[in-house]
Amino acid sequence: MRANLYRAISATLTVTVxxxxxxxxxxxxxxxxxxxxxxxxxxxxxxxVWCVSRRQLLILLVFGALxxxxxxxxxxxxxxxxxxxxxxxxxxxxxIARSTFFPTIATCLLPVMLHIQSWNYTATVFVLAFILISGxxxxxxYGWREKVIHLPHDESRKEELYKWIVIIFCVTIMGIxxxxxxxPYLILPPMVVCFTEMICSHASLKNRPFQILMLMILAxxxxxxxxxxxxxxxxxxxxxxxxIMIGMLLIFHxxxxxxxxxxxxxILTLILPEEGIxxxxxxxxxxxxxxxxxxxxxxxxxxxxxxxxxxEN
Numbered sequence: 001m002r003a004n005l006y007r008a009i010s011a012t013l014t015v016t017v018x019x020x021x022x023x024x025x026x027x028x029x030x031x032x033x034x035x036x037x038x039x040x041x042x043x044x045x046x047x048x049v050w051c052v053s054r055r056q057l058l059i060l061l062v063f064g065a066l067x068x069x070x071x072x073x074x075x076x077x078x079x080x081x082x083x084x085x086x087x088x089x090x091x092x093x094x095x096i097a098r099s100t101f102f103p104t105i106a107t108c109l110l111p112v113m114l115h116i117q118s119w120n121y122t123a124t125v126f127v128l129a130f131i132l133i134s135g136x137x138x139x140x141x142y143g144w145r146e147k148v149i150h151l152p153h154d155e156s157r158k159e160e161l162y163k164w165i166v167i168i169f170c171v172t173i174m175g176i177x178x179x180x181x182x183x184p185y186l187i188l189p190p191m192v193v194c195f196t197e198m199i200c201s202h203a204s205l206k207n208r209p210f211q212i213l214m215l216m217i218l219a220x221x222x223x224x225x226x227x228x229x230x231x232x233x234x235x236x237x238x239x240x241x242x243x244i245m246i247g248m249l250l251i252f253h254x255x256x257x258x259x260x261x262x263x264x265x266x267i268l269t270l271i272l273p274e275e276g277i278x279x280x281x282x283x284x285x286x287x288x289x290x291x292x293x294x295x296x297x298x299x300x301x302x303x304x305x306x307x308x309x310x311x312e313n
Contacts, residue, residue, distance in 0.1 A: 033110070091167070106189035218251055
């Protein structure tokens with residue numbers, strides 16, 4: 001119990017310090033919302049959440065950040081094309097690495113969707129990835145958590161390829177839909193990760209779609225409330241970020257489910273444009289409902305036609 005508390009405190013402090021440094025330096029690109037998901041999945045949760053080695057974690061995150069920044073800086077295309085390009089690059093990296101480290105997707109999409117062109121973003125991701133790996137080693141050394149043993153992804157290459165094709169196609173359509181209808185928060189990087197995990201995960205996640213939907217909605221509401229508080233009351237942003245992390249950890253504990261993309265979504269609200277932030281929970285609810293529904297339908301179709309192996313309950 002004490003070890004669990006130490007891990008939760010470490011995750012909260014890391015994210016809070018990250019936001020504080022961004023405030024002090026006035027460099028918002030230092031706020032890396034995915035870090036909230038990474039500390040929960042890599043430190044707080046006991047089980048091995050992703051099939052990824054420590055070396056792969058560092059390489060995949062830096063690769064995703066570099067690709068996303070390059071696209072944001074130099075691509076002549078609009079986001080209707082840039083988003084599929086970024087997603088394809090992340091998917092290729094994960095496919096080659098035989099990894100389920102889906103935070104790579106959010107890391108690559110974030111600078112594209114938010115037009116982050118500073119190299120500070122890539123540098124921040126590298127530093128935070130190093131901190132993440134070092135933190136886990138320290139926790140294992142002092143017995144705060146069991147040693148993590150890397151297990152390679154055992155899914156067949158054919159099934160994996162089919163899933164990635166479906167994911168890229170669906171996210172592209174949702175992205176076009178969001179841009180054309182001017183609903184910017186209908187699809188955000190953590191929501192794409194949520195969709196990917198619903199497609200690629202085991203039955204334990206697919207069998208709880210309503211719980212996942214509620215966690216995404218609660219995360220968007222919590223983040224939006226503290227973002228609005230920060231906009232109208234002179235409270236430092238790092239305090240809001242720390243409160244969001246504490247709130248998400250409490251929600252996860254009460255629900256009995258730690259869903260990392262929801263934590264990233266909650267922190268992401270701190271760096272989104274303030275215009276329309278009050279409507280973010282509604283857009284996230286609609287987008288998450290659509291993505292989760294599509295994921296369940298696709299899984300049913302793929303299993304029905306024996307394109308993928310049916311999941312066990």
